[in-house]
Amino acid sequence: MTQALSTLADRVAGQVIRPEDDGYEEARRVYNAMIDARPAAVVRCTTDDDVVAVVRHARDKGLSLAIRGGAHSVPGFGTADGALVADLSPMQTVDIDDAARTATAGGGTTWGRFNDVTAAHALATTGGIISTTGIGGLTLGGGIGYLCRAFGLSCDNVLSARVVTADGSLVTASADENPDLLWALRGGGGNFGAVTRFTYQLHPMGEILGGVMFFELADGPAVFAHFREFIRDAPRQYGGFPAFQIAPPLPFVPEDRAGEPFVAVVSCWTGDPEEGARVLDRFRQVARPVAEMIGAMPYPALNSAFDGLVPAGLQHYWKAAYLDDLSDEAIAVNMQHGPKVPTVNATVHFYPINGAVHDVPGNATAFGHRDANYAMVIAGMWPDPSDNEANTRWVRDYHSAIAPHSATGGYTNFASADDQDKVADNYGVNYSRLTEVKRRYDPDNLFHLNQNIQPSPVPLPREDPA
Numbered sequence: 001m002t003q004a005l006s007t008l009a010d011r012v013a014g015q016v017i018r019p020e021d022d023g024y025e026e027a028r029r030v031y032n033a034m035i036d037a038r039p040a041a042v043v044r045c046t047t048d049d050d051v052v053a054v055v056r057h058a059r060d061k062g063l064s065l066a067i068r069g070g071a072h073s074v075p076g077f078g079t080a081d082g083a084l085v086a087d088l089s090p091m092q093t094v095d096i097d098d099a100a101r102t103a104t105a106g107g108g109t110t111w112g113r114f115n116d117v118t119a120a121h122a123l124a125t126t127g128g129i130i131s132t133t134g135i136g137g138l139t140l141g142g143g144i145g146y147l148c149r150a151f152g153l154s155c156d157n158v159l160s161a162r163v164v165t166a167d168g169s170l171v172t173a174s175a176d177e178n179p180d181l182l183w184a185l186r187g188g189g190g191n192f193g194a195v196t197r198f199t200y201q202l203h204p205m206g207e208i209l210g211g212v213m214f215f216e217l218a219d220g221p222a223v224f225a226h227f228r229e230f231i232r233d234a235p236r237q238y239g240g241f242p243a244f245q246i247a248p249p250l251p252f253v254p255e256d257r258a259g260e261p262f263v264a265v266v267s268c269w270t271g272d273p274e275e276g277a278r279v280l281d282r283f284r285q286v287a288r289p290v291a292e293m294i295g296a297m298p299y300p301a302l303n304s305a306f307d308g309l310v311p312a313g314l315q316h317y318w319k320a321a322y323l324d325d326l327s328d329e330a331i332a333v334n335m336q337h338g339p340k341v342p343t344v345n346a347t348v349h350f351y352p353i354n355g356a357v358h359d360v361p362g363n364a365t366a367f368g369h370r371d372a373n374y375a376m377v378i379a380g381m382w383p384d385p386s387d388n389e390a391n392t393r394w395v396r397d398y399h400s401a402i403a404p405h406s407a408t409g410g411y412t413n414f415a416s417a418d419d420q421d422k423v424a425d426n427y428g429v430n431y432s433r434l435t436e437v438k439r440r441y442d443p444d445n446l447f448h449l450n451q452n453i454q455p456s457p458v459p460l461p462r463e464d465p466a
């Protein structure tokens with residue numbers, strides 16, 4: 001061990017794993033198998049002080065610093081060649097305050113763990129749709145999921161955060177303390193510091209009615225058009241999205257149809273079950289599903305229902321777009337490219353982000369495009385590296401085709417490594433204020449392994465958080 005790393009190892013309670021150590025191969029791995037970086041060391045942080053020590057060490061030694069939560073970043077921002085990795089995955093404590101209906105969770109917590117703990121108190125907040133994803137990266141980029149039409153984005157539910165900033169201080173970001181930092185953390189990604197703990201607002205949550213319906217491609221235009229009309233003023237208890245998806249070989253799929261691409265509608269209804277059954281039945285009146293699996297279940301069950309389609313170790317290449325609407329023209333483009341979805345792991349989702357997401361003014365948090373109605377993701381995921389070129393091309397061609405029907409920029413958490421030139425567009429009206437907050441908290445861009453916001457070179461007029 002180099003002298004510097006052994007000094008760090010003496011300062012932290014967690015393990016410091018270097019290339020020559022057992023466990024390095026596993027420690028350097030992130031979720032996207034296309035990322036093959038060899039960091040200088042991975043530090044399994046167990047306490048706030050560990051994170052402080054790693055941040056200070058990287059800053060003092062001039063090392064590139066990667067912060068890793070759930071490791072699901074498609075561009076692989078949780079690692080880099082030669083970097084010092086602060087791996088927060090051991091920090092998964094979730095504490096509930098029932099009276100205040102809040103949860104305080106460690107920065108490396110996964111949504112699976114978070115949802116299990118909150119569900120035991122009949123509470124929930126907006127999170128992602130796959131349980132293995134980290135709350136850290138997902139929340140900091142915004143956070144879109146089944147509950148966002150009801151309760152806003154994940155970041156809208158963050159009441160406060162404990163943050164290790166670039167100078168190595170441990171600070172609180174809340175409405176009362178460093179409110180500009182809280183504003184930036186609500187959508188600005190990992191640009192502003194390492195969050196050791198998030199405190200979220202929770203909401204009462206019982207059983208939900210949810211699942212998936214698969215429709216013939218020929219019925220796709222009618223299903224999309226129904227979704228468009230329905231979602232405009234749909235009850236906020238409905239959180240769901242249309243998608244392109246190859247049907248997996250599961251018992252509810254007719255055996256001879258598994259492996260075929262379909263237009264799917266994934267639904268989550270959190271209100272009265274009878275009303276929910278009527279709402280979902282309207283989809284069946286548009287077209288008869290080829291297969292469906294809809295039922296009452298605990299909220300965390302829906303959040304892990306699709307985990308099996310996306311195991312760790314797939315190749316990933318994704319692109320993001322914001323759509324104002326699913327116009328007939330946009331539907332036609334989607335019907336041309338969506339059915340070419342190459343594997344059962346890959347998917348295309350159209351998340352509606354109206355409802356409670358639109359209640360929050362566009363400049364009240366860093367999240368870029370509250371004016372959009374849909375966040376679209378073309379999520380290329382496949383097991384075989386020899387398909388990398390063909391499947392990356394599918395994602396790119398699809399994204400180019402939808403560009404005339406979408407806003408500039410996309411949801412930062414769905415963007416790829418080659419989307420750095422779109423960062424300003426991803427944040428739209430909030431970008432220049434983000435560069436100013438970046439200048440204040442991280443003038444030397446220590447936190448640069450992310451969709452990177454450059455610090456403003458000069459002070460810009462200060463805006464108080466809305």
Ligand SMILES: Cc1cc2nc3c(=O)[nH]c(=O)nc-3n(C[C@H](O)[C@H](O)[C@H](O)COP(=O)(O)OP(=O)(O)OC[C@H]3O[C@@H](n4cnc5c(N)ncnc54)[C@H](O)[C@@H]3O)c2cc1C
Pocket residue numbers: 031066067068069070071072073074076077078088107108127128129130132133134135136137138139140141142143144145189190191193194195196310413414449450451
């Ligand atoms: C299978 C899958 C499903 C997904 N589903 C959804 C979804 O339903 N909704 C949605 O909105 N997004 C979704 N995403 C996108 C997801 O939001 C991003 O990939 C996100 O970056 C993952 O966060 P992470 O903590 O797992 O990743 P990591 O790779 O650990 O981190 C990603 C970025 O966030 C930063 N970061 C992470 N934790 C912290 C922290 N504690 N403090 C400071 N910075 C931190 C990292 O530095 C890095 O820049 C999904 C991604 C995948 C791969």
